Amino acid sequence: MALHKGRGFACINYPIGMNLGGDPSQALVHSTPDGKFMVSLSAIDLGQGMKSVTRQIAAETLGVPVADVYVDTADSDTGPHDMGSFASRGTHRVGNAVIRAAAEARAAMMEAAADELEVNPADLDTDGEGNIHVKGAPGRSITVADTAIAAQFKQGKTLSGRGIFLIPTSDVDADTGEMTPVSCFAHAAVVVDLEVDDETGEVTVSQVNSAYEVGRALNPKMVEQQLIGGAWMGISHALYETTEPYYPDRSHGPDDYNSYLMPGAGDVVPHNIAVLERPAEDAPFGGKGPGEMCANPLLPAVANAIYNAVGVRCDMLPITPEKVLRGIQANGGAQPKGTF
Amino acid sequence: MAKTPVRFTLNGSETALFVDGGANLLDTLRRGVGDLSPKYGCGQGTCGTCTVLIDGEPHLSCLTLAETVEGRSIETTGGLSNGADLHPLQRVFMENFGAQCGYCTPGMLMAAKALLAKNPNPSREEVVEAISGNICRCTGYEPIIDAILATAGQMRGRVA
Ligand code: FES
Ligand code: FES
Numbered sequence: 001m002a003l004h005k006g007r008g009f010a011c012i013n014y015p016i017g018m019n020l021g022g023d024p025s026q027a028l029v030h031s032t033p034d035g036k037f038m039v040s041l042s043a044i045d046l047g048q049g050m051k052s053v054t055r056q057i058a059a060e061t062l063g064v065p066v067a068d069v070y071v072d073t074a075d076s077d078t079g080p081h082d083m084g085s086f087a088s089r090g091t092h093r094v095g096n097a098v099i100r101a102a103a104e105a106r107a108a109m110m111e112a113a114a115d116e117l118e119v120n121p122a123d124l125d126t127d128g129e130g131n132i133h134v135k136g137a138p139g140r141s142i143t144v145a146d147t148a149i150a151a152q153f154k155q156g157k158t159l160s161g162r163g164i165f166l167i168p169t170s171d172v173d174a175d176t177g178e179m180t181p182v183s184c185f186a187h188a189a190v191v192v193d194l195e196v197d198d199e200t201g202e203v204t205v206s207q208v209n210s211a212y213e214v215g216r217a218l219n220p221k222m223v224e225q226q227l228i229g230g231a232w233m234g235i236s237h238a239l240y241e242t243t244e245p246y247y248p249d250r251s252h253g254p255d256d257y258n259s260y261l262m263p264g265a266g267d268v269v270p271h272n273i274a275v276l277e278r279p280a281e282d283a284p285f286g287g288k289g290p291g292e293m294c295a296n297p298l299l300p301a302v303a304n305a306i307y308n309a310v311g312v313r314c315d316m317l318p319i320t321p322e323k324v325l326r327g328i329q330a331n332g333g334a335q336p337k338g339t340f
Numbered sequence: 341m342a343k344t345p346v347r348f349t350l351n352g353s354e355t356a357l358f359v360d361g362g363a364n365l366l367d368t369l370r371r372g373v374g375d376l377s378p379k380y381g382c383g384q385g386t387c388g389t390c391t392v393l394i395d396g397e398p399h400l401s402c403l404t405l406a407e408t409v410e411g412r413s414i415e416t417t418g419g420l421s422n423g424a425d426l427h428p429l430q431r432v433f434m435e436n437f438g439a440q441c442g443y444c445t446p447g448m449l450m451a452a453k454a455l456l457a458k459n460p461n462p463s464r465e466e467v468v469e470a471i472s473g474n475i476c477r478c479t480g481y482e483p484i485i486d487a488i489l490a491t492a493g494q495m496r497g498r499v500a
Contacts, residue, residue, distance in 0.1 A: 047441030047478050225437040225483055232480030257386035257475065265468045265481040 001199035004336050006309025010301035011189040014293035015182040016283075017089035021169025025089075026080035027097040029058060029105040030160035033152050035130070035145030037062055037105065037159075039071045042079035043094045048291070049222040050090045056218060057095045057284050061102035062109070063126025064144055080162075088291020091218065092183065095284030096165035104161025112151035112159060113142050184280040186288045187213040190231075192301040196309040198334040201321030203306060205235055208271040208298070215280040215288035223290055227273050230294025236263050237295065238302035242318050311335030348409045350375060351419025359406040366390045366401035369416065377418035377446050381475070388474030391447035392416050398454040400473075417446040420453070428498075429453060429491050438487035440478035447474045452488045460496055464489065 017023050028040040039058045045051045051071045059066040073079055082094065107121070113132040114121040117140060125135050126144075133141035142150075151157045170180040193207040208231055217223040240261040243253050254260040279286020299317060307313050311334065312327030328334050343358035350373060357372050366383075369375045369392070378401050381387035385403040392401045393415040420427040429449050432438075439445045448471055455462055455470035462470070467488045468481075476484060 047439070049440075221437055225440065225479065228482050229440060229478045229480040232482075233477070256384060257382045258384065262475060264475065265471045265485060268468075268481045268485065271480075271482070 001197065002334070003195045003197055004309040004334055005193070005195055005339070006305040006307070006336075007339075008192045008194075008301045008303065008305025008308055009190070010192075010297040010299075010304060012187065012293055012297040014088060014186045014188070014291070014296070016087070016092045016184050016186060016288050016291070017167065017182075018083065018087050021167050021181070023083055023089065023093060024164055024166045025082045025093040025097040027054075027094065027101040027163045028080050028160070029062070029098070029101040029163070030158060031105065031109070031144075031148045031151075033148060035064075035143065035148035036068045036070060037064060037102075039069060039073075039098060039101070040079045041071065041073040041094060041098070042076045042082040043090055044074050044085040046085060048085070048090065048226060049219060050085060050094065052222060053091050053218050053287070053289075054094055054098045057098045058102045060285065061099050062106050063128055063132075065128065065130055068130065068144070088186065088289050088293060090291070091287050091289030092280075092283050093165050095218075095287065096282075097163040099284050100163030100165065101161040102163070104163065105159055106161070108151070108157065108161065109144065109147055109159045112155055112157055113147045115155060116142050116147065116150050183282055184215070184288055186215065186290065186293050188293055188297050190297040190301045192235075192298065192305045194302065194305045194309065196306055196324060196334075198310055198328055201323070201325035201328070203239055203302075203319065203321070203324065205239070205269045205302065208235075208269055210271065210297075211274040211276060212290060212294070213276040213278055214290050215283045216277050216286035217275050218285060218287040220275065223275060224273060226290045227275070227294045228271055230290065230292075231271055231298050232263070232268070234295035234298025235269065235302060237317060238299045239263075239318050239320075242320075308337045309334075311337055344407050346406055346410050348411065349413045351415055355414075361407075363406045364402055365392065365399075365404040365406045365409060365414075368406040369401060369414070372406075375416055375418045377416045378450075379443055379446055381443070381447075386475070387444075387447075388451065388471075389444050389447040391450045391474065393450055393454055396454060396457060398451050415450070415453070417449050420449060427453075428495055429456075429488070432491040432494060433484070433487045436483050436487035436490060438479065438484045444474055444476040444478075448476070448484055448488075452491070455488070456492055456495060460492060462489070462492055 031037050055069050055071045059069045110121040110124050130144050131141045151159050172179045190210045194205045196203050280288050314323050347356040359368050378392050379389040381389040383402050385400045390401045391398050395412050451471050467485050
């Protein structure tokens with residue numbers, strides 16, 4: 001028996017969102033009487049950070065502190081329509097809708113403040129700390145809270161905004177067949193190092209090195225967290241997870257966590273990540289979002305590394321020890337493809 | 341069906357209620373007492389999110405008969421913080437981004453609390469061992485392991 005080292009590489013261009021045109025997200029923003037802002041959405045935060053990122057985006061656009069922005073989401077009874085959280089679309093689609101809604105609310109806020117200060121709204125700016133002042137004259141200012149109170153109780157105005165983001169449908173050019181179905185792409189490259197035991201067929205991943213280009217990382221810590229968790233999930237899909245493990249008869253398959261194989265805390269693989277930031281033009285503050293792409297490239301990279309280690313090309317997932325052993329047997333033994 | 345009286349302390353408070361024969365502790369805490377902090381994941385002892393401490397030891401509350409905790413002390417995530425004052429584990433989990441969806445977090449926190457009570461200076465392997473019965477779908481475990489190790493360091497610093 002021998003352990004064979006292998007290295008596999010994969011890269012990915014990942015289209016952000018459902019790219020056939022349409023794919024709308026809506027956002028509503030309004031101020032409370034005390035000058036805080038509520039962002040109403042229907043987009044779901046499953047833990048990927050949707051609420052944190054839309055909160056940052058709204059605060060940045062409004063020009064108010066992040067602590068003064070609240071995000072209310074996930075109830076389609078009370079929030080404006082959204083297509084949902086899938087296809088890595090959240091940051092891009094919902095973020096863009098939030099920018100539009102927050103920009104409209106900011107314009108209303110600046111008008112209300114201008115009325116109070118008796119100046120032109122164009123001469124006003126925010127300091128990001130809860131104040132609105134005359135440009136070049138920080139002394140002439142009003143707080144966002146006082147502006148909201150004046151708007152609501154004196155001027156009879158709401159500080160609110162509506163936003164929608166919609167991808168225009170791209171028709172196929174009759175002559176060339178050309179179309180532009182996508183908005184923007186995120187990119188990644190992954191290198192997986194692993195070992196294959198040619199007696200048991202067992203695969204042990206030893207290291208992952210990756211580079212992800214996600215536009216601007218709007219919340220770098222959350223981006224990193226999602227990349228680490230997603231890569232783990234990718235390895236899990238590549239090597240372990242299936243509801244149809246060995247037997248042709250479905251009734252022998254796993255139907256609970258006892259028999260459904262997933263790696264645990266003891267199977268964590270060292271993962272070095274480089275996040276490259278190339279802000280996308282049509283993305284909110286340049287952020288495209290990691291999304292599904294954080295798991296996908298791990299699967300081909302693992303398959304390639306196994307081929308590199310023992311010369312077995314598996315095209316069915318997960319790559320279980322049984323499949324590796326059958327492949328080695330069919331080839332008449334392990335056939336390492338050389339080192340890098 | 342005949343009900344059985346059970347008394348225990350829950351996060352330091354005397355608690356008494358009647359339970360159905362065969363009722364498990366998870367259901368009893370969630371529906372009987374209204375402590376929703378331990379979560380229901382699998383109901384069969386394989387995910388760990390229902391982990392609570394019974395006399396300081398981690399137990400899967402979905403597999404624990406409620407009647408067996410008579411006179412014992414139960415701790416859940418609901419009792420970790422003191423008002424707005426978070427337990428160091430909770431704070432460091434936040435700082436280390438040790439949760440995404442958060443569904444595994446109550447079980448992770450209780451498993452970690454039991455570990456640190458017994459072993460204030462755990463190795464990485466000991467942390468892994470302590471949470472080996474807890475499944476996390478989102479984080480890839482790394483941030484959770486780091487958070488527990490960081491908490492141990494901070495708590496030692498505070499005691500010293
Ligand atoms: S609910 Fe108890 S272990 Fe899953
Ligand atoms: S954070 Fe989602 S299961 Fe652990």
